[in-house]
Structure formats: structure tokens, C-alpha cells
Amino acid sequence: xxxxxxxxxxxxxxxxxxxxxxxxxxxxxxxxxxxxxxxxxxxxxxxxxxxxxxxxxxxxxxxxxxxxxxxxxxxxxxxxxxxxxxxxxxxxxxxxxxxxxxxxxxxxxxxxxxxxxxxxxxxxxxxxxxxxxxxxxxxxxxxxxxxxxxxxxxxxxxxxxxxxxxxxxxxxxxxxxxxxxxxxxxxxxxxxxxxxxxxxxxxxxxxxxxxxxxxxxxxxxxxxxxxxxxxxxxxxxxxxxxxxxxxxxxxxxxxxxxxxxxxxxxxxxxxxxxxxxxxxxxxxxxxxxxxxxxxxxxxxxxxxxxxxxxxxxxxxxxxxxxxxxxxxxxxxxxxxxxxxxxxxxxxxxxxxxxxxxxxxxxxxxxxxxxxxxxxxxxxxxxxxxxxxxxxxxxxxxxxxxxxxxxxxxxxxxxxxxxxxxxxxxxxxxxxxxxxxxxxxxxxxxxxxxxxxxxxxxxxxxxxxxxxxxxxxxxxxxxxxxxxxxxxxxxxxxxxxxxxxxxxxxxxxxxxxxxxxxxxxxxxxxxxxxxxxxxxxxxxxxxxxx
Numbered sequence: 001x002x003x004x005x006x007x008x009x010x011x012x013x014x015x016x017x018x019x020x021x022x023x024x025x026x027x028x029x030x031x032x033x034x035x036x037x038x039x040x041x042x043x044x045x046x047x048x049x050x051x052x053x054x055x056x057x058x059x060x061x062x063x064x065x066x067x068x069x070x071x072x073x074x075x076x077x078x079x080x081x082x083x084x085x086x087x088x089x090x091x092x093x094x095x096x097x098x099x100x101x102x103x104x105x106x107x108x109x110x111x112x113x114x115x116x117x118x119x120x121x122x123x124x125x126x127x128x129x130x131x132x133x134x135x136x137x138x139x140x141x142x143x144x145x146x147x148x149x150x151x152x153x154x155x156x157x158x159x160x161x162x163x164x165x166x167x168x169x170x171x172x173x174x175x176x177x178x179x180x181x182x183x184x185x186x187x188x189x190x191x192x193x194x195x196x197x198x199x200x201x202x203x204x205x206x207x208x209x210x211x212x213x214x215x216x217x218x219x220x221x222x223x224x225x226x227x228x229x230x231x232x233x234x235x236x237x238x239x240x241x242x243x244x245x246x247x248x249x250x251x252x253x254x255x256x257x258x259x260x261x262x263x264x265x266x267x268x269x270x271x272x273x274x275x276x277x278x279x280x281x282x283x284x285x286x287x288x289x290x291x292x293x294x295x296x297x298x299x300x301x302x303x304x305x306x307x308x309x310x311x312x313x314x315x316x317x318x319x320x321x322x323x324x325x326x327x328x329x330x331x332x333x334x335x336x337x338x339x340x341x342x343x344x345x346x347x348x349x350x351x352x353x354x355x356x357x358x359x360x361x362x363x364x365x366x367x368x369x370x371x372x373x374x375x376x377x378x379x380x381x382x383x384x385x386x387x388x389x390x391x392x393x394x395x396x397x398x399x400x401x402x403x404x405x406x407x408x409x410x411x412x413x414x415x416x417x418x419x420x421x422x423x424x425x426x427x428x429x430x431x432x433x434x435x436x437x438x439x440x441x442x443x444x445x446x447x448x449x450x451x452x453x454x455x456x457x458x459x460x461x462x463x464x465x466x467x468x469x470x471x472x473x474x475x476x477x478x479x480x481x482x483x484x485x486x487x488x489x490x491x492x493x494x495x496x497x498x499x500x501x502x503x504x505x506x507x508x509x510x511x512x513x514x515x516x517x518x519x520x521x522x523x524x525x526x527x528x529x530x531x532x533x534x535x536x537x538x539x540x541x542x543x544x545x
Contacts, residue, residue: 318387320391321387324395327398328394328398335401344524346401348477348478349477413519415449417517420441420516421440424529446507449505450502453481455475456473458471458492459474461489468486469485470486471504473503484510484518485507485518486504486507486517488504
């Protein structure tokens with residue numbers, strides 16, 4: 001079984017890697033180079049290793065980009081959290097300042113209330129003094145009233161005594177009259193008695209006049225006492241009214257003082273609450289300061305890590321830029337080897353046929369993260385991002401060039417052939433006259449398979465004058481290839497053709513002297529030398545690969 005397995009492996013290798021010969025023409029002499037099985041296997045292994053290395057490098061670049069994106073996302077999240085915390089700290093400081101202002105305002109109100117209470121107490125003291133004065137005046141008026149009442153009572157007693165004396169005198173006068181009448185009768189007898197009675201009558205008349213005068217004085221004193229009593233009564237009533245008003249004012253002041261006391265108590269309670277809130281806000285501010293310090297340390301650590309990451313990214317970008325530059329130079333060299341105008345070729349690029357790229361348009365300077373507009377990276381401000389931008393431009397150019405290179409026919413359409421007629425001036429095989437050959441004739445046995453040297457779309461199929469049965473393929477980028485003198489073809493117009501797909505079989509249809517394929521290459525409608533493309537393709541493809 002081991003021998004059979006080895007035999008099958010050898011047969012498979014012989015089938016896959018037969019000995020190949022590469023023909024080339026130099027100074028009119030056709031030469032060839034033989035490439036054995038070992039060399040072909042070595043080339044395939046090298047190509048596979050190169051492809052594997054490219055895949056591994058691309059995967060590593062993608063993985064590093066994902067890690068970098070994750071770190072950048074984490075940095076943005078930390079930055080946003082720090083901004084939110086700073087905003088909260090700023091809001092807390094503003095709230096503390098607001099509460100402090102409220103406390104100062106309440107304290108000022110409390111000071112004003114204390115001053116107002118002091119003024120009220122002073123006014124209350126004055127009112128108490130006025131009340132005491134009024135009370136003294138009332139007591140004085142009451143004392144004067146009592147004194148006047150005592151004087152009136154004394155005058156009434158004196159008037160009563162005067163009236164009693166008057167009645168006594170009247171009775172004495174009546175007795176004197178009776179005695180007078182008896183004395184007249186007894187004048188002679190009682191002359192002495194009459195003289196005595198006359199003196200008594202004179203005394204009684206003086207006493208009566210004195211009593212009348214005393215009564216008049218008593219009545220005047222009584223009128224004066226009554227006037228003073230009425231004045232004292234009015235003053236007493238005024239004092240009572242003022243006392244009532246003062247009582248009302250005192251009650252009002254007591255109510256206002258009680259209200260001010262309650263307001264002061266409430267203000268003190270609010271002040272205590274405000275102090276508690278200020279203490280709580282102070283604690284929150286200390287926590288915010290500690291959190292800010294922690295975030296600052298974390299930001300410093302992240303900045304250090306970011307610097308390290310930027311350094312590694314810079315090395316990676318430098319290597320990637322060198323590789324992209326080398327790839328671009330290599331592809332440009334291959335394309336220039338074909339004789340094509342590189343810039344014109346890139347200008348013919350199909351925008352729908354390039355590499356799959358896209359994404360939202362974000363202007364430099366601002367971006368949106370978590371629903372919030374934040375400052376984006378300024379590419380022109382950092383050499384690293386400038387290098388990244390340059391590398392991206394090189395990678396884009398490399399991708400475009402590789403896409404263009406994949407559309408350029410860089411290999412011969414036949415695996416084994418000989419060049420029977422080159423591109424350019426020649427002797428016409430039918431007329432023998434000088435003529436211009438628009439392509440290259442690749443001689444090969446009839447029914448030899450013809451394969452597409454690049455992918456494209458069939459734009460023409462059928463018999464076309466001296467070309468015989470001809471196929472025309474548009475490869476894009478302005479590149480067109482033609483295959484004439486075919487025996488048959490499976491292609492249809494508009495059909496997409498893949499790289500190395502069958503185009504037809506070698507024949508001798510049309511204006512031909514033998515079995516071969518007339519192979520033309522056109523760029524922007526201008527004929528090109530196919531030999532230059534095959535020569536340039538030695539750096540990219542190998543026949544049979």
C-alpha cells in the first residue's frame with residue numbers, strides 16, 4: 001500500500017506539474033526555457049507561503065486594528081465619564097454656592113428679624129412707660145377726684161352746719177320778734193333786755209350774712225369741684241381708652257413677636273437643614289474630588305498606555321507603509337513594463353468594480369459617540385495620524401493597482417505555443433508586401449485550448465472579416481483583448497469570463513495560413529504590443545498556475 005500511495009502521489013505530481021517550456025524571441029531567434037517539476041513545486045510552495053504570510057499579516061493587522069479600536073473606545077468612554085463627573089462636580093459646586101447664598105440670605109433675614117425684634121422690644125418698653133405714665137396720671141386724677149369728693153363732702157357738712165345754724169338763728173329771730181313784741185309792751189320794763197336782744201339780733205344778722213357768704217363760697221367750690229371732677233373723669237376715660245389702645249398694641253406686638261419668634265425658629269430649622277445639606281454636599285464634593293483624582297490617575301495611566309499603544313501602532317504603521325509602498329512600486333513597475341499610461345489606467349477605474357469599502361461621512365474635527373457630539377482626532381495635528389493617512393492612501397492605491405493588475409492580460413492565452421508573427425511591421429504572408437500586424441500570432445496545434453488571461457465581459461462573438469471566428473473581451477480599465485481565427489467558442493455576447501476560463505479552440509478560420517490564434521491587446525482603443533504584457537507578467541503569473 002505504501003508503494004501504491006507513493007506511486008499515486010508521483011502520478012498526481014506529474015499530472016499537476018508536467019515539464020513546461022517557455023518560448024521567447026530575441027534578435028529573430030526563438031529560444032525556450034525548460035521548467036521542471038521540482039522547480040514548479042518550489043515555485044508553488046513559495047507562492048503558497050507568500051499567500052499564507054499575506055493572510056497572516058492581514059489578519060494580524062485586522063486584529064491589531066480591532067484592539068486599537070477597542071482601546072480607543074474605552075478611552076472615549078473614560079473621557080466621557082470624566083467629563084460627566086467633572087460636570088457633576090461643577091453642578092455640586094454651583095449648588096453649594098447657591099445653598100451658601102441662601103444661608104447668607106437667611107442669616108441676613110435672621111439678623112434683620114433680630115434687629116426688628118429689638119426695635120419692637122424698645123417700642124414695647126416705651127409703650128409700657130407710656131402705660132405706666134398714664135396709670136400714674138390716672139392714679140393722680142383718681143386721687144384728685146377723691147380729694148375733691150372729700151372737699152365736697154366737707155363743704156356739704158359745712159353747708160349742713162350752716163343750714164342748722166340758720167335754722168337756729170331763724171328760730172332765735174322768731175323768739176326775738178316775740179320777745180320784741182313783748183318787750184315793746186314791756187319796753188320800759190325791759191330796756192336793758194331790749195338792748196341785749198338788739199345786740200343778739202345784730203350778731204345773728206352777721207352770722208346769717210356769714211352763713212350766706214359761706215354758702216355762696218361752698219356753691220362756688222362745689223361748682224369748681226364738679227368741673228375738676230368732670231375734667232378728671234374725661235382724663236380718666238382718655239387714659240382708659242389709651243390704656244385699651246396700648247393693650248391692643250401690646251397684644252399686636254406680642255403676636256408679631258410670637259410670629260417673628262416662630263419665623264425665627266423656622267429659619268433656624270431651615271438653617272440647620274441647610275447646614276446639614278452643606279455638610280452632605282461637602283461630603284459629596286470630597287467624594288467627587290476623590291473620584292476626580294482617581295479618574296485623573298486612570299487618565300494618566302491610560303495616557304501612558306495610549307503612548308505605548310501609539311508607539312507600537314507607529315511601528316506597525318511604518319511597516320505597513322513600507323510594505324504598501326513596496327507593493328505599489330512593484331505593481332507600478334509591472335504596469336510600466338507593459339507600456340501603459342499608469343495614471344490613465346487608474347483614471348479608467350470602474351467605481352463599482354473596486355474593493356468593498358464604505359462607511360458614514362464624518363468631517364475631520366467632530367464625531368458622534370453615544371448620542372453626543374465629541375471632538376474627533378485632527379489628522380493634520382498629529383504625525384502619527386498623518387502617517388496613518390499616508391498609509392491608508394498607499395493601501396488604497398495598492399488595492400486599486402492590484403485590482404487594475406487583475407484586469408490586465410499579463411499571460412499568454414495559450415499554454416504551449418510559438419510566436420509565428422510578432423506585433424508591428426512585417427511582410428504580409430499573402431501579398432508579400434510590407435504591412436502592419438495589429439497583434440501577435442501564437443502558433444499551436446489545432447483544437448488547442450485558449451484561456452482568458454484576465455477576467456472580463458464578452459463584447460463581441462462571431463465571424464468578423466479577416467479575423468474569422470473572433471471573440472472580443474472587455475476587461476475594464478480600458479483594456480480589451482481579441483482572439484481571431486478560432487475553430488469554435490462556447491462564449492456568448494454579454495457573458496462574464498473568469499480568469500483562465502475557456503475562450504475557444506485554436507483554428508484557422510478567416511485570413512490564415514495555418515492553425516494559430518491572432519491575439520490583440522487594446523488600451524483605450526489603441527493597439528498595444530501583447531509581448532510586453534506577457535513579459536511583464538513573468539513577475540506576477542506563471543503559465544499553468
